[in-house]
Amino acid sequence: MRSDATRNREAILRAxxxxxxxxxxxxxxxxxxxxxxxxxxxxxxRRFGSRTGLFQELLxxxxxxxxQAIESPGSALGPGSPPEERLLAFLDELAELAxxxxxxxxxxxxxxAEDKYRDPTYLRxxxxxxxxxxxxxxxxxxxxAAHALLGSFDADLARHVMAEGGVARLKSSVRGLARxxxx
Amino acid sequence: MRSDATRNREAILRAxxxxxxxxxxxxxxxxxxxxxxxxxxxxxxRRFGSRTGLFQELLxxxxxxxxQAIESPGSALGPGSPPEERLLAFLDELAELAxxxxxxxxxxxxxxAEDKYRDPTYLRxxxxxxxxxxxxxxxxxxxxAAHALLGSFDADLARHVMAEGGVARLKSSVRGLARxxxx
DNA sequence: GAGCATGCGGACTGTCGGTCCGCTTCGATG
DNA sequence: CATCGAAGCGGACCGACAGTCCGCATGCTC
Numbered sequence: 001m002r003s004d005a006t007r008n009r010e011a012i013l014r015a016x017x018x019x020x021x022x023x024x025x026x027x028x029x030x031x032x033x034x035x036x037x038x039x040x041x042x043x044x045x046r047r048f049g050s051r052t053g054l055f056q057e058l059l060x061x062x063x064x065x066x067x068q069a070i071e072s073p074g075s076a077l078g079p080g081s082p083p084e085e086r087l088l089a090f091l092d093e094l095a096e097l098a099x100x101x102x103x104x105x106x107x108x109x110x111x112x113a114e115d116k117y118r119d120p121t122y123l124r125x126x127x128x129x130x131x132x133x134x135x136x137x138x139x140x141x142x143x144x145a146a147h148a149l150l151g152s153f154d155a156d157l158a159r160h161v162m163a164e165g166g167v168a169r170l171k172s173s174v175r176g177l178a179r180x181x182x183x
Numbered sequence: 184m185r186s187d188a189t190r191n192r193e194a195i196l197r198a199x200x201x202x203x204x205x206x207x208x209x210x211x212x213x214x215x216x217x218x219x220x221x222x223x224x225x226x227x228x229r230r231f232g233s234r235t236g237l238f239q240e241l242l243x244x245x246x247x248x249x250x251q252a253i254e255s256p257g258s259a260l261g262p263g264s265p266p267e268e269r270l271l272a273f274l275d276e277l278a279e280l281a282x283x284x285x286x287x288x289x290x291x292x293x294x295x296a297e298d299k300y301r302d303p304t305y306l307r308x309x310x311x312x313x314x315x316x317x318x319x320x321x322x323x324x325x326x327x328a329a330h331a332l333l334g335s336f337d338a339d340l341a342r343h344v345m346a347e348g349g350v351a352r353l354k355s356s357v358r359g360l361a362r363x364x365x366x
Numbered sequence: 367g368a369g370c371a372t373g374c375g376g377a378c379t380g381t382c383g384g385t386c387c388g389c390t391t392c393g394a395t396g
Numbered sequence: 397c398a399t400c401g402a403a404g405c406g407g408a409c410c411g412a413c414a415g416t417c418c419g420c421a422t423g424c425t426c
Binding site: 116149173 | 293322323328331334339359360366
């Protein structure tokens with residue numbers, strides 16, 4: 001990749017973040033993002049392919065720390081801890097992530113409306129949760145339960161829950177659901 | 184309402200259903216619905232206000248039998264039965280409804296993307312499920328748990344689950360989740 | 367059958383995602 | 397440093413679509 005391309009890529013991602021932060025998830029058109037990045041629309045599309053691609057990459061970026069934490073031993077999240085603990089810790093982190101990136105979550109959902117289950121970040125999360133549920137071994141459809149659990153972080157639901165009670169309520173409600181599933 | 188208005192209203196709803204059945208949820212533009220109904224676009228908008236309004240009414244129509252069943256005593260669904268039984272019966276019915284109306288569910292979701300929690304049909308379902316969970320009385324955030332449970336009927340998730348195992352799997356997975364929540 | 371509220375239709379508008387292509391810039395090579 | 401091809405750029409352009417508007421038609425009431 002040429003150096004100007006790299007620079008533009010970064011500019012676009014930062015512009016998108018800034019618009020999400022300042023305007024919320026609605027009314028973020030790609031024209032606007034391109035303009036804010038000081039870049040032509042063609043450039044945006046060459047880099048990211050589509051609206052979907054842009055928000056997927058943005059989410060992947062924001063989720064990368066968590067993705068790493070999942071795989072490195074030494075915390076409650078990582079391999080080595082009992083599955084129950086890992087799951088609860090993971091969900092807590094996800095709640096934090098959702099709180100800090102509600103607008104991004106919303107925009108991402110909107111952009112991935114078709115093929116919601118083909119987003120790489122979501123797939124990783126889902127595989128992780130499914131594995132943990134299966135490992136903890138209740139007699140449930142683990143794959144399904146994982147989807148249901150991750151559904152808690154649907155942007156609208158999360159916003160609604162946090163509107164009364166903040167992240168604390170989101171975390172504790174999700175933990176309650178997770179415990180019920182594991183029991 | 185004038186008689187031609189009533190007739191057109193019906194024609195629009197039937198045309199929308201037919202397009203959903205024949206084309207799936209994507210690419211159903213309101214122009215197309217109006218054309219298929221043999222009606223001008225203005226008529227459609229005067230009747231239903233917006234895309235959202237159209238699909239909300241269509242869903243309400245399809246859900247009306249269930250809405251009635253919920254309130255009339257005499258079946259497992261109705262008042263008089265123990266909350267657990269009522270909940271499971273309700274979810275079974277919802278699964279049937281979802282199976283028969285997958286495309287409508289999808290279109291409805293798309294159309295209600297903003298304000299998903301302001302749809303009257305969803306609100307009724309949610310109130311019902313919340314009440315039943317609260318009545319069965321586990322130490323859970325009933326409102327939240329109801330959203331999570333209803334999330335099972337997200338069109339994409341339902342399709343995905345039914346792709347391997349049909350309604351039977353959807354029903355049993357949802358029942359499993361519901362039992363876990365009530366336990 | 368006259369008068370009018372109600373309703374009709376479809377041309378029109380503004381917005382947006384995505385494409386296209388002639389021009390520019392980067393950076394490898396000698 | 398000069399050359400040159402490949403990589404990248406930008407923004408005019410396109411097609412689709414939700415939603416509006418208004419002059420005309422139609423059903424209803426008296």
